[in-house]
Amino acid sequence: MAADLTAVPLIERHRGTLDKALEAIRTREFWSPYPEHPKAYGDGADGKAAFDALLGQRFALDQPGTDDWTGRETSPYGIELGVDYPHPDIEVLLPAMRAGIPAWRDAGPELRAMVCLEILARINARTNEFAHAVMHTSGQAFTMAFQAGGPHAQDRGLEAVTYAYAEQVRTPDAAEWVKPQGKRDPLRLQKTFTAVPRGVALVVGCNTFPTWNGYPGIFASLATGNPVLVKPHPRAVLPLALTVAVAREVLAEAGFDPNLVALAAERPGEGLAKTLAVRPEIRIIDYTGSTAFGDWLETNARQAQVYTEKAGVNTVVIDSTDNYKGMLSNLAFSLSLYSGQMCTTPQNLLIPRDGITTDAGHRTYDEVVADLAASVEGLLGDDARANALLGALVNPDVKTRLEAAPSIGEVALASRAVTHPDFPDATVRTPVLVKLDGAKPDDQAAYLTECFGPVSFAVAVDSTADAVELLRRTVREKGAMTVGGYTTSAEVERLLEEACWEECAQLSLNLTGGVYVNQTSAFSDFHGSGGNPAANAALCDGAFVAGRFRVIEVRRPA
Amino acid sequence: MAADLTAVPLIERHRGTLDKALEAIRTREFWSPYPEHPKAYGDGADGKAAFDALLGQRFALDQPGTDDWTGRETSPYGIELGVDYPHPDIEVLLPAMRAGIPAWRDAGPELRAMVCLEILARINARTNEFAHAVMHTSGQAFTMAFQAGGPHAQDRGLEAVTYAYAEQVRTPDAAEWVKPQGKRDPLRLQKTFTAVPRGVALVVGCNTFPTWNGYPGIFASLATGNPVLVKPHPRAVLPLALTVAVAREVLAEAGFDPNLVALAAERPGEGLAKTLAVRPEIRIIDYTGSTAFGDWLETNARQAQVYTEKAGVNTVVIDSTDNYKGMLSNLAFSLSLYSGQMCTTPQNLLIPRDGITTDAGHRTYDEVVADLAASVEGLLGDDARANALLGALVNPDVKTRLEAAPSIGEVALASRAVTHPDFPDATVRTPVLVKLDGAKPDDQAAYLTECFGPVSFAVAVDSTADAVELLRRTVREKGAMTVGGYTTSAEVERLLEEACWEECAQLSLNLTGGVYVNQTSAFSDFHGSGGNPAANAALCDGAFVAGRFRVIEVRRPA
Incomplete structure (x- = not known):
């Protein structure tokens, strides 16, 4: 009945x-x-x-x-x-x-x-x-x-x-x-x-x-x-x-x-x-x-x-952290989840070229990038877990962009194909991480364009202040669904907040545990802001x- | 201090x-x-x-x-x-x-x-x-x-x-x-x-x-x-x-x-x-x-x-009334206030050509129009009161439209110039009321265009149902800040409500006292609907x- x-x-x-x-x-x-x-x-x-x-x-x-x-x-x-x-x-x-x-x-x-x-x-x-x-x-x-x-x-x-x-x-x-x-x-x-x-x-x-x-x-x-x-x-x-x-x-x-x-x-x-x-x-x-x-x-x-x-082009500003390992594993998860095919996945990781202060000591730009690459590799080293996290590439365009990524810059983390035990025809790929220089015009053209899929850029910048300026410009010109930041400095937190208030982007700070920048929770988190070019409405x-x-x-x- | x-x-x-x-x-x-x-x-x-x-x-x-x-x-x-x-x-x-x-x-x-x-x-x-x-x-x-x-x-x-x-x-x-x-x-x-x-x-x-x-x-x-x-x-x-x-x-x-x-x-x-x-x-x-x-x-x-x-083009549908005198004086005031230079002033009065039922007996279309003209004349017969109600024409374009109105159709109420005792150079004019036929294409072109200022049209229609259809078309194509209606019939009220709900216009019914269709009260009345071409927002x-x-x-x- x-x-x-x-x-x-x-x-x-x-x-x-x-x-x-x-x-x-x-x-x-x-x-x-x-x-x-x-x-x-x-x-x-x-x-x-x-x-x-x-x-x-x-x-x-x-x-x-x-x-x-x-x-x-x-x-x-x-x-x-x-x-x-x-x-x-x-x-x-x-x-x-x-x-x-x-x-x-x-x-x-x-x-x-x-x-x-x-x-x-x-x-x-x-x-x-x-x-x-x-x-x-x-x-x-x-x-x-x-x-x-x-x-x-x-x-x-x-x-x-x-x-x-x-x-x-x-x-x-x-x-x-x-x-x-x-x-x-x-x-x-x-x-x-x-x-x-x-x-x-x-x-x-x-x-x-x-x-x-x-x-x-x-x-x-x-x-x-x-x-x-x-x-x-x-x-x-x-x-x-x-x-x-x-x-x-x-x-x-x-x-x-x-x-x-x-x-x-x-x-x-x-x-x-x-x-x-x-x-x-x-x-x-x-x-x-x-x-x-x-x-x-x-x-x-x-x-x-x-x-x-x-x-949009989502940015994470990496200034400093008191939980280096937590930061790396949190970012590794964010880059991997659904092969980066979320409108909220970080694309540009802005890292000062002189390196950052962490609880594990000073880390140079190269070290941060290598450590993040290793963290992703660790996360996805097991094929069963990789399949459970990555899913399949949604369409051939994503695969094309992924395959073109190594031509953009130095590859810090290469993508690998993963075989799915139940679906042999699925296209499953781990993400690629490419090193770019924030100051080079060619690189800028790349990282200021949305590259939807499992492609992220580790962008070397002159300083955290430079990173915040680049963040502002990126949000204003290209839009952003999410912004992330890692810092132990109250002053940098305030700079990031001010940038996000003025450019209208949602900010996640110092996520090192089980909450990720690319996830929002209904009834509490707003999805998008409706105030930058990525979206004219917020959910x-x-x-x-x-x-x-x-x-x-x-x-x-x- | x-x-x-x-x-x-x-x-x-x-x-x-x-x-x-x-x-x-x-x-x-x-x-x-x-x-x-x-x-x-x-x-x-x-x-x-x-x-x-x-x-x-x-x-x-x-x-x-x-x-x-x-x-x-x-x-x-x-x-x-x-x-x-x-x-x-x-x-x-x-x-x-x-x-x-x-x-x-x-x-x-x-x-x-x-x-x-x-x-x-x-x-x-x-x-x-x-x-x-x-x-x-x-x-x-x-x-x-x-x-x-x-x-x-x-x-x-x-x-x-x-x-x-x-x-x-x-x-x-x-x-x-x-x-x-x-x-x-x-x-x-x-x-x-x-x-x-x-x-x-x-x-x-x-x-x-x-x-x-x-x-x-x-x-x-x-x-x-x-x-x-x-x-x-x-x-x-x-x-x-x-x-x-x-x-x-x-x-x-x-x-x-x-x-x-x-x-x-x-x-x-x-x-x-x-x-x-x-x-x-x-x-x-x-x-x-x-x-x-x-x-x-x-x-x-x-x-x-x-x-x-x-x-927008504001319409009043006149079907019937149990307070004919109140209706006439209310409409006369609405047409006169600020020489009709309000975005909420009625422009088109739709009246069945066979006339309407009132507490003063059946009134033909011609009688309703003549009675309304007389009501306006009565209201504005005294120059002091006329000046207090009419104000001055805001700019020469309004005067031009007023002067052109007699060429549109038969004048039921002619405009007259009023002298202002304190400001001899003020252009003060009483409203003009022109008779049009709802079915005639030339007339339609006139009444379906906003004629901002002290010009209103008494439009003869075949029936109240015809009036409601014309109201719908007017709101949909030209927009409206206000709609008025006079009826003693619950069925006609429902027709008017349904028309205003569907075409998105604010409706005033049977106003015969000291509230006028062109006035709204903040905190209670919405000004405009934001849902028809007259405005994309409501106040x-x-x-x-x-x-x-x-x-x-x-x-x-x-």
């Missing part, structure tokens, strides 16, 4: 979670309702079986305006998924998506939030199935696909719902307005305030984190009353198709139009995002991907609110949700 | 007001800390004397980079103000404005709000002086200039400060993050969160409401930590120059850099807003004015957050402030 998804049971089931989430974004202390340990989700056999059952099949969605079938992703691990997805006739699909708006608007912010939480709860229950889908589209190793693609993505979705709810209920549903008029009768008006959606929201998914980067936009727009059209990256359709299917199922069970959420899979080379982005029905766009297309969207999709996360804050709806007032004499 | 403007006395003086304002935006009940009755501000002689003392003088501001003097406004009432203002060398002024950012950022949201409230308190104390300045730049009648340019503008400034404060303190200053790790020690991070400004904010003022339309942007940007450069309309510099002077005085007394607020008066025909708008230092723009320049800003000032209020909501700052996190091991 299907669960009762009318308002009262939904509120009974999910209101407590929403209240805890509201408290979490207020305190920004650690919190998550979705366990990140695989054992919380059973032995995973059902999830694996569910994933296997999807392969080689049509992924039916029963959405209006399907004129064809397309898809057939190949996993970065080398297997053919062979799944076909509905291709939309947008002249039919877009009007159908708008039809559900009035009832969804009239449901109000609380019921919309409850429906979103039910969608997330059902996704959460299928975390193992989603983990395989994320692994075989992004190339993430299973554990990472499980956590980042599962509970952590669900956290970011819930965070967006929470901000959306909070923003909408800042204005009351109604007010009685009584203005004194001295001795005359007061003026009296009865006012209602209704949160109304912008229109259809388009989410343009990315290859590397289809759920983690997709959920904030999907849930922020849906929770604020907008239908959501999900256009996945053509190489990472399955995790978002599953998401759309769950959303449609819950919407229908709750008595809303399932077409409030739909999938727009594209044919190879079709460029469907470009077509959709300038349609008058599309009033919101969330995008994660290249700077070129992000800039194109910001320039051309003028009818829409556009939220972009684009390329998640008031600005991310406030423009997705408008408040319409109706006033009449009381 | 100057007041003590250090933090503690400022907080003692203003925190209570801020708390009441926070409560007001939450309940949206009536509230204002600034009395609107002139008698609350003394006999006004000091204010008049202060205004007179400004005339024919240089308005010294002691801001860096003054390369020239410019200004010399002529009042719409015919007198020469003869005031010269500093003209900026922006290569000097813009860097000087940035210098104050770190200390202003470090002051934090509460102290910034207190400084803003002190600025507003000092402006409030000089309301009489500001009233003359607004009157003699906008052409508003004195009482309106006093109220709309004084306390009501101050309300809108305070409202912006309040939203800005609330938005910034949604995130705590700091958090201790403790993530359990099963049997291992938890992960612990100490996090700080700092609201940082975008950069220099540009406010491009308008001719008709220099303070009312200028204060939301000025105070929202300043309260969120941004320096504010005020570029007034060349015909309405004085009210904003006074504002800048007060802000600079308070900032300096409170120990901040006075250059955080500066004036940019322009030479005739210089187009300074266009130059400033694309400067890299300018990261926020607030603009009120023509659609053409608003669109230009949105398209070209890509480095900035752009908030625009542009032209004031979370979206109006949330993008003006970013939150930068610094995290380190605890």
Whole structure:
């Protein structure tokens, strides 16, 4: 028997979670309702079986305006998924998506939030199935696909719902307005305030984190009353198709139009995002991907609110440390995780050419670089652990960049190929570390360009002050999702803070343990700042949700 | 002796007001800390004397980079103000404005709000002086200039400060993050969160409401930590120059850099807003004015957050009423106030050609139009009252449009010239009402274009349903700051509500007393919706402030 998804049971089931989430974004202390340990989700056999059952099949969605079938992703691990997805006739699909708006608007912010939480709860229950889908589209190793693609993505979705709810209920549903008029009768008006959606929201998914980067936009727009059209990256359709299917199922069970959420899979080379982005029905766009297309969207999709996360160049300033070994192992992990294919992975490590002060004594630039290389080699020396950390290269472009890296400068750490025991066709590579001189123009051209993938640069700089200046310039001109710093000096800490406050970048200082610069925790850490060229929005804050709806007032004499 | 403007006395003086304002935006009940009755501000002689003392003088501001003097406004009432203002060398002024950012950022949201409230308190104390300045730049009648340019503008400034404060303190200053790790020690991070400004904010003022339309942007940007450069309309510099002077005085007394607020008066025909708008230092723009320049800003000032209020076509749907006389007198007042030179004045009155049902019996289209014309004539029959309501035409373009109106269609109410007893050179005119046919293409071209000024169209439509369709089309294509409706039918109310929810316009129903469709009350009514072409922002909501700052996190091991 299907669960009762009318308002009262939904509120009974999910209101407590929403209240805890509201408290979490207020305190920004650690919190998550979705366990990140695989054992919380059973032995995973059902999830694996569910994933296997999807392969080689049509992924039916029963959405209006399907004129064809397309898809057939190949996993970065080398297997053919062979799944076909509905291709939309947008002249039919877009009007159908708008039809559900009035009832969804009239449901109000609380019921919309409850429906979103039910969608997330059902996704959460299928975390193992989603983990395989994320692994075989992004190339993430299973554990990472499980956590980042599962509970952590669900956290970011819930965070967006929470901000959306909070923003909408800042204005009351109604007010009685009584203005004194001295001795005359007061003026009296009865006012209602209704949160109304912008229109259809388009989410343009990315290859590397289809759920983690997709959920904030999907849930922020849906929770604020907008239908959501999900256009996945053509190489990472399955995790978002599953998401759309769950959303449609819950919407229908709750008595809303399932077409409030739909999938727009594209044919190879079709460029469907470009077509959709300038349609008058599309009033919101969330995008994660290249700077070129992000800039194109910001320039051309003028009818829409556009939220972009684009390329950046992430920097770590290495000034000094009282935990040299911890610093090296922390950095080694950050460079290795998912083969550096995170928008938050450090690219440029700025190290004074005269060396640094550490608890292990003075270390020259060359020594720091050699020690870091050794730390990475130690971390990834075992193939099983290397596979568990690295995952597979997501696409051939990453491999091309990796292979070109030795031509850029002196290789301090060479990449090696790792064989995957289960997937012999997977392209698994350890990261490369290249030495560059911060002052040389040719080198500068290299390190001031995003080199997405397992390529990092150990950049020799004249001094820490020089490093901070280069950090500022990098953030201002190229953007950054993350900045790291290592220092034992209060003065240098202040310089780094000042640089990040002025250039608008998120700063992690002296991470030497189990937290890494490339990881953020929903409800507490902001992902991006929205104030430098890497992204025009942060996940998640008031600005991310406030423009997705408008408040319409109706006033009449009381 | 100057007041003590250090933090503690400022907080003692203003925190209570801020708390009441926070409560007001939450309940949206009536509230204002600034009395609107002139008698609350003394006999006004000091204010008049202060205004007179400004005339024919240089308005010294002691801001860096003054390369020239410019200004010399002529009042719409015919007198020469003869005031010269500093003209900026922006290569000097813009860097000087940035210098104050770190200390202003470090002051934090509460102290910034207190400084803003002190600025507003000092402006409030000089309301009489500001009233003359607004009157003699906008052409508003004195009482309106006093109220709309004084306390009501101050309300809108305070409202912006309040939203800005609330938005910034949604995130705590700091958090201790403790993530359990099963049997291992938890992960612990100490996090700080700092609201940082975008950069220099540009406010491009308008001719008709220099303070009312200028204060939301000025105070929202300043309260969120941004320096504010005020570029007034060349015909309405004085009210904003006074504002800048007060802000600079308070900032300096409170120990901040006075250059955080500066004036940019322009030479005739210089187009300074266009130059400033694309400067890299300018990261926020607030603009009120023509659609053409608003669109230009949105398209070209890509480095900035752009908030625009542009032209629109405001509609009133007249279906039926149980208070015919009240409806007529309410509409007559709305059409007459400030000669219709408000962005909120109704332009198109849609009336079924078969007439309407009223408490005074059935009234044909012709009768409704004639009765409304008579109501306006009655309201403005006395020259003293006419002058007190109409004010003067703000510029020759308005007069040209007024004089061209009779060529558009049959004149139901002719405009007449009114002589002002004190200012014989003032151009004072009563509104014109022209009859048009909603179905005729030539008429449609006329009523679907904004005709700013004392020109309204009584548009005959086939039915109320036809009127609602035309309302929808007008809002969607041309935008609207206000929509009015008169009906005794619950069904028609719902049609109008549904239209306004879907097309994103603010709706006033059945106003027959002392509240008018063209007036909004800060802390309760939204001005504009930000969701139709008339404006991309509403005054004031979370979206109006949330993008003006970013939150930068610094995290380190605890």
